[in-house]
Amino acid sequence: MADANFKKRVEDALENPILRGALGRFGDVYGKNREQAYQGYDFENLREKVVEVKSYAAEHLDEMMDQFEKAAMARGAKVFRAETGDDAKKYIIELARQQQVKNIVKSKSMASEEIHLNDALINEGFDVQETDLGEWIIQLAGQKPSHMVMPAIHMTKEQVADTFNDNLSYHNDPVITKLVKTARAEMRKKFMEADMGISGANIAVAETGTLMMVTNEGNARLTSTMPRVHVFLVGLEKFVPKFEDAGYILQTLPRNGTAQQLTSYVTMITGPNPTYYPDGSVQDKEFHIILMDNGRRKMYADEQFKQTFQCIRCAACLNVCPAFQLVGGHVYGHIYTGGIGTILTAFLNSEKDAENPQNLCLQCGKCTEVCAGKLDIPGMILEIRNRIGDQKGLAVTPKFILDVVSNRRLFHSLLRVASKAQLPISKGQPMIRHLPFFLSGLTDKRSLPTVADVPFRDVIKKIDQDIKNPQGTVAFFGGCLVDFVYPKIGEGVVKVLNEKGYKVIFPEGQSCCGAPATYMGDRKNARKLAVMNIEAMNAESVDYVVSACPTCTHALIDSFKELLADDPAMFKRAEELSKKSMDFSKLLSILGGLEEDGDGVPLKVTYHDSCHLRRKMNVIQEPRNILSNIKGVDLVEMNESDRCCGFAGSYSIKFPEMSGPILERKLRNIEATGAEVVAVDCPGCLMQISGGLDQTDLNVKVKHTAQLLLEKRQKNR
Structure with missing residues (x-):
């Protein structure tokens, strides 16, 4: 911190x-x-x-x-x-x-x-x-x-x-x-x-x-x-x-x-x-x-950082960095600024001098997209963060939170309790607009969603998966937000995949993908969650593993393998999970997409690109094709559709003062489109953008692509 x-x-x-x-x-x-x-x-x-x-x-x-x-x-x-x-x-x-x-x-x-x-x-x-x-x-x-x-x-x-x-x-x-x-x-x-x-x-x-x-x-x-x-x-x-x-x-x-x-x-x-x-x-x-x-030489000798020699010092990474554009270079503390500056500071000055600046990185990946030397700047900053976490450990509060999250039964029990205990704060509304005391900063520029009354892990048990022409089985990795906050997204995923001939199962033993631990430098808990989810998903027994959260998908495809590289048996299972895992819109595209259908009611929709989906998985056109194929939907592009919304997982909690202005810019771009709905493929982006819109007078809704399919298309069947 x-x-x-x-x-x-x-x-x-x-x-x-x-x-x-x-x-x-x-x-x-x-x-x-x-x-x-x-x-x-x-x-x-x-x-x-x-x-x-x-x-x-x-x-x-x-x-x-x-x-x-x-x-x-x-x-x-x-x-x-x-x-x-x-x-x-x-x-x-x-x-x-x-x-x-x-x-x-x-x-x-x-x-x-x-x-x-x-x-x-x-x-x-x-x-x-x-x-x-x-x-x-x-x-x-x-x-x-x-x-x-x-x-x-x-x-x-x-x-x-x-x-x-x-x-x-x-x-x-x-x-x-x-x-x-x-x-x-x-x-x-x-x-x-x-x-x-x-x-x-x-x-x-x-x-x-x-x-x-x-x-x-x-x-x-x-x-x-x-x-x-x-x-x-x-x-x-x-x-x-x-x-x-x-x-x-x-x-x-x-x-x-x-x-x-x-x-x-x-x-x-x-x-x-x-x-x-x-x-x-x-x-x-x-x-x-x-x-x-x-x-x-020390920097090059480190396998995780040798790519820094490919840097041409053009500073494009600073020019596109949402954090740098807000606070400039002097807050970074040493000579080199921005994302690449954080890495250079760690080796050319000291790791201690990089300890604070590395927190500014949103992990949005825009810098890598424009880098002339193809440096994975967010990945190297994350490695610095993890090394600091390994050496110093986390502060008491984040460590306690991550320890709870990595205990599946305790974490899920607390979420179920929260769905009932939140009533005095939410006043029965779907959004929490004010939090008391020291938590008030979390609702300064955005509202927060309430925990769902019934989690998706319970909802799926009641879904009638009537499949006329069975093609196989898909394991659904829900992640925390789909499971406990946005179960309607999960319903949309199941209904669409059923239509494509696949039965969807929801393994009970799954839990948080470990991204919060990874991005806060807690490798120990991230590794624990990786093992837990690999065992729960049992990828060897299904045709595909699907997620409706790009951050979770990235964990399934890449992070688990990195975390378990020193464990041959678990690494092999992580590889199998990686091969079969993909984002919802990507899987739907691979399966041939859907026939044009929908209720035909005109709806102006704009699309926000999730950082992880676009830059980690190169999924760009697939969700746009899905949306354009819904009768009644008029898809309009927003300016800077791929610019980070400011959520970035725990970033919006650690730096609400940074997350807020980044969100405000996104809201201005949304307003300029005149859209009635913002479509997203990331529950985190959904939470951030809908929370920001809730504190404005704009009558704009935010919906996951799978949820839009459920509302505009599936109910027509």
């Missing part, structure tokens, strides 16, 4: 309208602009190539370094391998002293921010000036970068003007063109005075010893050409084997980072540039390249 100081930083960021506005405006346009930038390009093919060249370089890292060093030194460079950040700082400081450097200019380098190079140089008496516009603004403001590509994205032009006025001897108006002119004038003086330039690199080509920089302002070129000493600080993850391999990164980095087809400047440096002096003399500059480890 996040500590109080971290929660306070989150709350402060959420209460900052300027920050929210700046990040929100960028987030609103980024997706469409990125899509336009990729028109005519096969993004999937490009990122496969990125993975190919970057993973090859990582697997042959020592070979890449040797080849690069040999090529670079043959062209006049001096190459130093820094095992730690302190080694890199010491080398640069000693070089600056030897060369009698006084003034240093820098061009964007997150690696230098990572090791706090500026502070080290300033403490030694050097004048250090950032020269890229964003970095210079941040330096003047006394802040850290909030974004890896756009470090000052969180600031408005008015704030930038105020920062200039506080630090310069003349007034600046909040007009972007004028502010840029001020920066240019101030920078030119610094470039003319500089003795040393320090640069970062986007790409290091092993074959030729070439370093590449991708920029929009040209200051990187001045940093590399004007001072008589030039230093490149390069992380070990920047290597590609051959010169042509860089092309894949040059095609994806600008499109992913800033939604540009190409940045203004692509600078390639192979060996030292000559320095031209006022007296007409020419001399090759002192040219140094520092190849810095600082925890990168």
Whole structure:
């Protein structure tokens, strides 16, 4: 769980309208602009190539370094391998002293921010000036970068003007063109005075010893050409084997980072540039390249995290992250921000520094969808969360809750008791709109559903499964919400599968899929629930296993196998369960779908994509086809249909202050469609969206696809 100081930083960021506005405006346009930038390009093919060249370089890292060093030194460079950040700082400081450097200019380098190079140089008496516009603004403001590509994205032009006025001897108006002119004038003086330039690199080509920089302002070129000493600080993850391999990164980095087809400047440096002096003399500059480890080898050596070397530092994961768009980068606490920043922080700084930021991840998977290096960022954050849970254990309250959930009989007994005990709070209504005392925050921006009077495990016993042409048997995994909150979803699943010729059984021994334990870092209880459900479902005895909850389906297909990989017997059973498990809409599609039918009553429906269903199982068109085949249904697409609703399991409980604004954005998109019903395939999304709608004056219902089939189609039979 996040500590109080971290929660306070989150709350402060959420209460900052300027920050929210700046990040929100960028987030609103980024997706469409990125899509336009990729028109005519096969993004999937490009990122496969990125993975190919970057993973090859990582697997042959020592070979890449040797080849690069040999090529670079043959062209006049001096190459130093820094095992730690302190080694890199010491080398640069000693070089600056030897060369009698006084003034240093820098061009964007997150690696230098990572090791706090500026502070080290300033403490030694050097004048250090950032020269890229964003970095210079941040330096003047006394802040850290909030974004890896756009470090000052969180600031408005008015704030930038105020920062200039506080630090310069003349007034600046909040007009972007004028502010840029001020920066240019101030920078030119610094470039003319500089003795040393320090640069970062986007790409290091092993074959030729070439370093590449991708920029929009040209200051990187001045940093590399004007001072008589030039230093490149390069992380070990920047290597590609051959010169042509860089092309894949040059095609994806600008499109992913800033939604540009190409940045203004692509600078390639192979060996030292000559320095031209006022007296007409020419001399090759002192040219140094520092190849810095600082925890990168350790990260690659960890099987769960080696894919990080495929990252091209485009920061697309930040640009699409619902959490980052709400609170920005500074709440993450260290230098690297967002999802990938959380992972980098754990290895390049410390796992302790990643402990709070990892809580911000909703596990929605949008970052992986746009990642040029195909990194499973949510999966790696989840691994960090689990390792922290293994080492420190959970706080008392969540541990108690998860211990109860993993005790099937106790958990189900409590839910049955709750169905009766909730009456004073629900007042007989289907939604709970207010909770008392310390629980009040849970109903701040959404209502909560009541527990069903009769759970689905009892309902199914009374369903007459009259099957005319038997085809086989399907085991239904209900999950907590279908079983105890939304039994009508289960009825819809049974009726439809009966129509396809399959008898549906509901194994009594099943319980929670373990997702809450998994996503809160409680591997022990997650494993216990995996074993319990594998034994209960007995997949060996049925044709299919179906779930109407994508989170549960993901657990059945993937999580159980991961949790039980060290138990050969249970792993084998988990594999069998995995092979036969699928989401309801996917199974219905495989079985041939349904004939067009329905009551014919006009109904305008929009569809919300569950994060797990869309991005973990690639089920996108199937539910839309089902809905479109119901007579009377007019299916309209909503804007950002695949954007997270903010539920994310326990996230809505841990961070209601984050979940609420994410939900509000979803509700605005729903309202814009004019739909009467929002169709979903996830009970969690149903709970979140219907709870939010219940606290508005919008007359919009939320229904699971199976429930809509039951209401619009089955009753017509």
